[in-house]
Amino acid sequence: MKYNRHARILDIIDKYEIETQDELAEKLRELGMDVTQATISRDIKELRLVKVLSPSGKYHYSSMNRESSNTGERLMVILKEAFVSCDYANNILVVKTLPGMAQAVGEIVDSLGWNDVVGTIAGDNTLMIVCRAEKIAEDLMEKFTRMVRGVS
Amino acid sequence: MKYNRHARILDIIDKYEIETQDELAEKLRELGMDVTQATISRDIKELRLVKVLSPSGKYHYSSMNRESSNTGERLMVILKEAFVSCDYANNILVVKTLPGMAQAVGEIVDSLGWNDVVGTIAGDNTLMIVCRAEKIAEDLMEKFTRMVRGVS
DNA sequence: AGTTGAAATGCATGTAAATACAACAGCAAA
DNA sequence: TTTGCTGTTGTATTTACATGCATTTCAACT
CATH class of the missing domain: 1.10.10.10 (Winged helix-like DNA-binding domain superfamily/Winged helix DNA-binding domain)
Incomplete structure (x- = not known):
């Protein structure tokens, strides 16, 4: 029953x-x-x-799972889970991810189509994001950090 | 305040x-x-x-996010979100994922260390998993499907 | 300073959810 | 069959939570 x-x-x-x-x-x-x-x-x-x-x-x-039904949200979930930390120097933002996840996170960042982002390149657990200016990198770091803390 | x-x-x-x-x-x-x-x-x-x-x-x-504090759970979350569908023929299981996520999913499958899985190879949104036998592929498909439905 | 409106908070209360306890059903061993 | 165990459920109650309303706070204006 x-x-x-x-x-x-x-x-x-x-x-x-x-x-x-x-x-x-x-x-x-x-x-x-x-x-x-x-x-x-x-x-x-x-x-x-x-x-x-x-x-x-x-x-x-x-149901806690499958909460995110649309693709955008699903990508965000992945981003949040794979993200470990980030830092920047000049206009380059360096994001650390779980092993093997950097490609995926890079893909997600690309898909967001932010045009202050010149491009991304990913290794295994490290992603580099080239920004148009240092200020952008700073903002982005702030954004990631905030996002991961769940404030949206 | x-x-x-x-x-x-x-x-x-x-x-x-x-x-x-x-x-x-x-x-x-x-x-x-x-x-x-x-x-x-x-x-x-x-x-x-x-x-x-x-x-x-x-x-x-x-906090709904960050719920999964340990790495294993985080990987599961990623797997669930990136997964789209799967099917198999013979001993090969083919998994469809969100664009650009196949590498990540492959990485996760590898990290699980199932020794009925011979190896994986990933394209952009397609992952192929080579299993030791057709039965394994079938089981695995069942397993993925079940997992994504949140039953475990 | 005085006025006003919006946001934040407390108090009191109604509503929603968790659980202690008891009853019962299925089931296996004696 | 009886005994004892395990798991499921309902009843009654306790506990936890949400919210209407009144009050306070604070910022933006006269």
Whole structure:
């Protein structure tokens, strides 16, 4: 019974913006699965679901993974995860990444199409970004750091 | 006042496993910032923090990003985000990724050290994984698909 | 300084979520 | 069959959280 329900729960939160556990219980009841809020609280714990804030300002349950559905967000996620640190000298920004990830991060930076960035070159875990001016490199470092800290 | 506090909150949830908003208020009070749970509820909303389940089975606040602190998890996140689809023929598994991400995914697969995988070679958005047997390729496809769906 | 409007906060309270406890179902060993 | 164990669920309750409303703070103006 339980695993079937878990699957349905994933379906439901994917399809609707579920704001409360009671609401979820309601949906399940419509599918003929009679459960209480207590059970759902436990399900949610097992499924490791989280309550996130939608752009609309409402909270809703989500699956933590696959949160980012569009490509832009997915790239950002990759960037954040692969990023280790960065520093600059003159107009060159040097980004350290997880091993083997520098190419990928370079690709992402390229894809952003910032035209203050002249070009990028990547090794294994190091990426160099050539900026038009030192100021740009500085700003960019700030930007990366901020981004990774989740401030957006 | 508020932005200062927001910064501290990020610090605190990074450093401690904060289970409740009251607990967070407590920590802030220790830093001389006198706030109530109500304010923190609003802060948390603005910072888009989420309550996630730790491995220990307890809930704690986290920044949604940077959730994956250890390298293994971070690689998994990248793998999930960069993955598009896969298929196989014989003992060769072909994985499609986002543009420019194939190298990175290949790197990750290599790093997993599965010895049923003979080797990998990556183009721009396509990765080929040479498996020891067709069965392995099939299993692997299953594994990837499952993983991306968030079931593990 | 006084006025005004917007943002931040606290207080009180209603709502949502987690859980202690008990009941029960399935199941394996005696 | 009985006993004891494990896992699932509901009930009742506690605990945690969100929010309406009143109050304060602060900056931008007269």
